[in-house]
Amino acid sequence: MAVTGGILVLFLLMHMIGNLKIFLGAEDFNHYAHWLRTVGEPAVPRRTVLTVTEIVLGLAVVLHIWSAVSLGRRAHEARPVKYQAKKKSHAQGYAIHTMRYGGVTILLYIIWHLLDLTFFVVNPKGGDATPYERMVADFDPSRWFITVWYVVAILLVGLHLHHGVWSAFQTLGLRTPRSERALRGLAVAVAAVVTAGFISVPVSITAGWVS
Numbered sequence: 001m002a003v004t005g006g007i008l009v010l011f012l013l014m015h016m017i018g019n020l021k022i023f024l025g026a027e028d029f030n031h032y033a034h035w036l037r038t039v040g041e042p043a044v045p046r047r048t049v050l051t052v053t054e055i056v057l058g059l060a061v062v063l064h065i066w067s068a069v070s071l072g073r074r075a076h077e078a079r080p081v082k083y084q085a086k087k088k089s090h091a092q093g094y095a096i097h098t099m100r101y102g103g104v105t106i107l108l109y110i111i112w113h114l115l116d117l118t119f120f121v122v123n124p125k126g127g128d129a130t131p132y133e134r135m136v137a138d139f140d141p142s143r144w145f146i147t148v149w150y151v152v153a154i155l156l157v158g159l160h161l162h163h164g165v166w167s168a169f170q171t172l173g174l175r176t177p178r179s180e181r182a183l184r185g186l187a188v189a190v191a192a193v194v195t196a197g198f199i200s201v202p203v204s205i206t207a208g209w210v211s
């Protein structure tokens with residue numbers, strides 16, 4: 001979980017930074033989208049780096065879900081009968097719900113998001129427009145409900161990230177009484193930066209600050 005989660009966190013950070021190019025204007029954003037497809041040329045053919053990235057990402061998502069399901073199953077097999085004396089703490093219950101139902105919602109969001117901005121099936125502009133035009137049309141004020149859907153999904157990504165980064169620190173054995181405060185702060189900071197960065201884009205378009 002920690003290794004595939006780490007790959008996904010890196011992707012999210014890079015993706016979020018890339019999206020912020022929308023604030024530099026149409027030319028810069030379209031140039032960035034073009035670069036994603038041509039990076040590595042002429043050493044390797046067009047889209048090679050992008051395709052390898054997509055394969056690694058796809059595998060990371062599948063293995064991340066597979067690890068989550070098998071860990072959950074192992075925990076259940078180890079103790080099929082619920083504890084009588086000590087109920088799960090509020091925090092444990094919250095974390096399990098956030099990760100499980102949040103994870104499923106994020107998966108549905110990714111499917112929508114790919115249909116929207118990678119395959120253009122549900123995008124109002126479709127495949128003939130520029131990447132900038134597709135983004136601006138997607139989050140047009142008249143389509144505020146799409147912005148709300150993105151914001152809700154990104155907030156879930158943020159919660160998932162917060163708990164996931166913290167769990168990864170524990171898995172890697174970094175948690176000690178001395179480091180706990182700093183690591184908890186780092187988990188909050190990573191989640192907050194990614195969430196705020198992602199949310200700023202659709203919200204700015206819907207508010208009319210980017211057009």
Ligand code: HEM
Pocket residue numbers: 015019033036050053054057106110113114117118131135150154157198199201202
């Ligand atoms: C408001 C937030 C977001 C915006 C505006 C946005 C925008 C985009 C755009 C424009 C693309 C197409 C890139 C291209 O090929 O030119 C894309 C691809 C993608 N996005 Fe996002 N994204 C957002 C949030 C997210 C989040 C939170 C996730 C994951 C949980 C995510 C996962 C992906 C994936 C997996 C791809 C496909 C990458 C590929 O084709 O290699 N995005 N996004």
